[in-house]
Amino acid sequence: MAFREKSAWISLLSMxxxxxxxxxxxxxxxxxxxxxxxxxxxxxxLTVVQIVxxxxxxxxxxxxxxxxxxxxxxxxxxxxYRNAYFVLATGALAVIGAALVGYGVADLxxxxxxxxxxxxxxxxxxxxxxxxxxx
Amino acid sequence: xSGEAIVNSIRRLRFEHxxxxxxxxxxxxxxxxxxxxxxxxxxYSPSLEAAFKIARVFGVGVEEVFRWKEGGPD
Numbered sequence: 591m592a593f594r595e596k597s598a599w600i601s602l603l604s605m606x607x608x609x610x611x612x613x614x615x616x617x618x619x620x621x622x623x624x625x626x627x628x629x630x631x632x633x634x635x636l637t638v639v640q641i642v643x644x645x646x647x648x649x650x651x652x653x654x655x656x657x658x659x660x661x662x663x664x665x666x667x668x669x670x671y672r673n674a675y676f677v678l679a680t681g682a683l684a685v686i687g688a689a690l691v692g693y694g695v696a697d698l699x700x701x702x703x704x705x706x707x708x709x710x711x712x713x714x715x716x717x718x719x720x721x722x723x724x725x
Numbered sequence: 726x727s728g729e730a731i732v733n734s735i736r737r738l739r740f741e742h743x744x745x746x747x748x749x750x751x752x753x754x755x756x757x758x759x760x761x762x763x764x765x766x767x768x769y770s771p772s773l774e775a776a777f778k779i780a781r782v783f784g785v786g787v788e789e790v791f792r793w794k795e796g797g798p799d
Binding site: 594654657658660661662663670721723 | 750755756757758759763766768769771772775
């Protein structure tokens with residue numbers, strides 16, 4: 591598996607684990623729950639996990655890790671951002687709808703953050719799909 | 726970019742140049758080995774710049790490396 595595909599897998603799985611834990615915890619607490627401390631902790635944990643795993647992946651394939659991104663990989667990245675945009679736009683519209691029907695600030699903040707996370711997941715999942723397809 | 730109508734002779738040209746590996750070709754033209762493999766298999770159509778770089782490595786014209794498949798679009 592190429593280094594950059596491995597990198598996308600690291601991002602996907604670590605985000606699913608860490609943000610999955612965050613949203614599961616918040617959801618269990620019920621409506622209007624939010625915990626900035628937990629969120630900050632999750633962001634720090636995710637950053638540390640991703641740095642450590644990327645360093646490990648780079649040590650395993652130093653030549654590939656140092657190689658510049660080529661034209662095909664740039665195309666994958668552009669397509670990934672395009673896909674993520676549609677997900678984020680859908681999420682943003684859903685949050686606007688939630689605001690109009692009277693959801694509280696905590697729910698809206700969680701909803702918007704959820705949309706950002708799902709959009710990022712869509713981006714890295716797209717990258718993996720393009721790398722797998724090879725085209 | 727779809728490579729459906731384009732065929733290439735990269736595999737043969739690599740063979741004729743001392744069994745040059747995809748990795749060696751990739752390093753000469755500044756692409757990844759995976760991208761060279763995708764081009765060779767017709768899954769990815771390279772940019773014009775990359776196509777000329779590939780041709781230059783083999784010392785041939787770009788039309789000897791890439792050509793339209795018989796019956797493909799003009």
